[in-house]
Amino acid sequence: MADIALRQVRAVIAVCEEGSFTRAAERENATQSGISQHVAAVERALGVKLFERSARGIVPTPAGLRYYKSCIEAVGRLEHANEEARSLAGLLGGDLRIGLMPTFTRAVLAPTLQDFVPRHPDVRLHLLEGYSALLTDMVLADELDFAVVPAFEGRTGLKSRLLVRDREMLLSGRQRGLTPLVPVRLADCAPLKIVVPGPQNVRRRNLETYFHTHGVALAAMLEMDAMIGTLEFVAHSDWVTVLPSLICINDIGKGDLVVNPIINPTVRAEFVVIQPARRTLSLPARRFLDCFEAQVANIHARWERALTPVAANGRRAPKAATRRRA
Numbered sequence: 001m002a003d004i005a006l007r008q009v010r011a012v013i014a015v016c017e018e019g020s021f022t023r024a025a026e027r028e029n030a031t032q033s034g035i036s037q038h039v040a041a042v043e044r045a046l047g048v049k050l051f052e053r054s055a056r057g058i059v060p061t062p063a064g065l066r067y068y069k070s071c072i073e074a075v076g077r078l079e080h081a082n083e084e085a086r087s088l089a090g091l092l093g094g095d096l097r098i099g100l101m102p103t104f105t106r107a108v109l110a111p112t113l114q115d116f117v118p119r120h121p122d123v124r125l126h127l128l129e130g131y132s133a134l135l136t137d138m139v140l141a142d143e144l145d146f147a148v149v150p151a152f153e154g155r156t157g158l159k160s161r162l163l164v165r166d167r168e169m170l171l172s173g174r175q176r177g178l179t180p181l182v183p184v185r186l187a188d189c190a191p192l193k194i195v196v197p198g199p200q201n202v203r204r205r206n207l208e209t210y211f212h213t214h215g216v217a218l219a220a221m222l223e224m225d226a227m228i229g230t231l232e233f234v235a236h237s238d239w240v241t242v243l244p245s246l247i248c249i250n251d252i253g254k255g256d257l258v259v260n261p262i263i264n265p266t267v268r269a270e271f272v273v274i275q276p277a278r279r280t281l282s283l284p285a286r287r288f289l290d291c292f293e294a295q296v297a298n299i300h301a302r303w304e305r306a307l308t309p310v311a312a313n314g315r316r317a318p319k320a321a322t323r324r325r326a
Contacts, residue, residue, distance in 0.1 A: 004045050006078075009071050011038035012050060013278050016068040017140070017157035019057040027142070072159075072277045079280040093122030096284045099135035099147030100127065102227035103166075103271070106247045108295050116291045123284045131225055133200040139274050145285050148292075150202035151270035160272040163289075164296050166244040167303075168267035170260045171251070173235050180253065181310050183263040186211075191219035195234060195241040198225045203269055207242055210267055231257065244269050249299045252306055261307060 014024035015035065025032045043050050050064035060068055100109060109127070117125070128135070128144065135147035140157050148163055170186065172178055178189075186192070197204045211218060222239065224230050227247075234241050235256035242262070251257040273289065275281060281289070 004042055006075075008038040008042050009075065010278075011035045012042055012064075013068060013071050013075065015039055015051060015058055016060050016064065017277075019059065021058060075278045076280045079278075093120075093124075094282070094284065095124045095126060096282070096288060097126045097144045098128070098285075098288065099138055099144045099149075100129055101131060101135070101148060101150075101271075102129060103244050103247045104148055104292075105129045106227070107249050107299060108246055108292065111295045111298070112288070112292045115294070116288055120284060120287060123288075125288075131197070131200075132202055136274065139276060142276055142279075145279075146273050146275040146281060146289075148271055148273055150206075151272045152202050157277050158274050159277045160274045163271045163273050163293065164246075165268050165270050166246050166300075168242050168262055168269055169245050169248055170240055170262055171231070171234055171243055171248060172240040172258050172260070173237055174256060174258055175238055176240065176258065178258050178260055180258050180260070181306060182260060183310070184260045185264045186216045186262055187214060189240075190215075190217035192216065193220040193222075193239045194218060195222045195224050195230050195239055198223050201225070206269065207267075214265070242267065244271075245303050246296065246299055249302055252302075 010028060011024065011030070011034075014028050015021060018024045018027060021032050021035050021039075024030075025035045028035065039050060046063075046067070048063045048067075049061055050067060051058050051060055053059075105127075113125075116123075128138070130138075132149040132152070135144065135149050136152075136155070136158070138144045139147050140155065151160075151162070154160065170178075170184055170189070178184065196207060199205075210216070220239075224233070230241055233239060245261075248257065248259050251259050
């Protein structure tokens with residue numbers, strides 16, 4: 001069998017992930033004919049057809065999909081070997097491109113940077129705040145080394161791992177009359193005037209399912225993919241929102257926002273680290289995630305300390321407050 005060059009393997013990976021020879025060529029800084037020739041050379045060497053045209057564009061055959069999965073594993077191992085060699089030589093530097101949602105930039109990011117930056121002065125960080133759809137597209141386009149987004153069903157070209165399961169909280173302004181940190185049942189607070197993320201956000205679909213399943217009546221719904229705007233609006237109005245505990249840890253006992261854990265049942269959000277399937281995380285990326293996960297654990301510990309006295313007292317929000325109309 002003829003040898004298959006790495007550039008030909010990368011062409012197969014690009015076509016499979018992009019679903020187009022044109023887009024694959026743009027990604028690989030090659031010509032469309034060059035990508036086609038690489039794919040054809042691999043097919044001749046293997047003696048199998050890897051792709052076929054469909055209404056959805058260029059799609060892999062069963063053999064092509066299996067070959068793609070084997071290729072990204074092999075390329076990932078090669079990337080890992082390169083990274084290990086650099087780390088053994090003490091070369092911990094270079095550019096690190098990270099995408100984070102506002103859920104993490106408000107409270108988790110700053111202490112992570114305070115830990116990471118002084119210990120890795122040669123790593124050039126590029127941090128982007130955005131919502132899940134944008135960050136996912138950027139990871140697929142290889143514009144980010146990794147991103148943290150809500151868990152989803154997955155897409156070709158991505159690999160992911162669970163980062164954290166976080167408890168969702170009800171946030172309201174003081175005029176709503178809820179007692180801070182006292183657990184509430186959303187159905188008892190209804191009908192709610194609630195601010196939610198846009199329909200492309202995975203959390204939006206999860207929240208709507210929860211409302212429908214557990215009889216949470218809504219008086220009005222406002223879409224807003226602007227976290228600072230959401231928090232300011234809720235703090236100074238009779239609207240509410242539901243957000244992960246990680247974003248609102250610094251609102252305990254101060255400011256105009258009231259935070260209440262949701263119970264019966266609780267609501268939880270899962271967040272994952274996504275990266276290009278064909279790449280391995282660099283050593284700087286792994287070190288950053290170590291610092292990041294340590295800060296997430298610290299915040300969860302702070303929440304446990306804050307909520308334990310409330311649970312021990314067995315207090316619940318007054319009926320008049322929880323049933324107050326939005």
